[in-house]
Amino acid sequence: MGTQGRCVVIEEDPDIRGLLCLALSRAGFNVKTESTGAAGVHAVAEDEHVELVTVDVALPDLRGSTVLHALREVSRVPILVISARAEPVDRLTALESGATAYLTKPFRLRELQDLVHTLAPAK
Template structure:
């Protein structure tokens, strides 16, 4: 698998550095400062989940997990710890490259706008300073909580946000009542957005997707 990935990345013009252990990976991360981490959870010296935790202690570089662990609980834990995406083995090379492209596009999009600027996603526009949201040019009336949730998604566009992550960010807790409240707010918010932009990642959470312009526009 390692030699195959190296060949694929070289053919795709993605520079690659490899580590054989968690210790080596963390050391190389500090010295090389990669733009993207592709992490296998099955490391010989440390669980890959602990590597995510350590990296998130000092960096927000995107992390794509590749793992033979296919249980939803493993995926949710990795995403909760800060992984940006999770791809279970076996997977196709085309899907891996597609997910890398999504992460790269998100980096480009978030990297070109300052935190206080305007977020635009197709027909959705968020003016952070004015706390104003427009959908297809029309002012959208959101409750303070709906606006807060929408901003959270816009700051993480393209990334799956788990339910635990969302409730912790919003209410600083993850009680069952918080999960119920989240479902209610998500239903109302998605309805106001005409069921665009935010999709469900079943069993995990939600993700804001990029709205592609219509053909010919």
């Protein structure tokens, strides 16, 4: 599979961050990872070639909605929220704050792959 472009993973948990990096790399992305919302927003703002962002809304420095709004100020790329928060209000809040799609943890890798290919189709 050819390289699709760049992806930024914003995830506090190092194990999940590593899993997402591996899965997205296998999907053809050049992946950059960040563990805080501020660093993630900065990474997206500095790279005009980012084609997908994944965000965990439970970050150590900023509220998830704040990160999503900040990402929308710097980019229009698809944003996939991956969160343990599974209540309908959490999904709605994320989508209203700028997320393109929402995936709850735990998730199946196949579900992630399918969603990623829908959001950032191969070139």
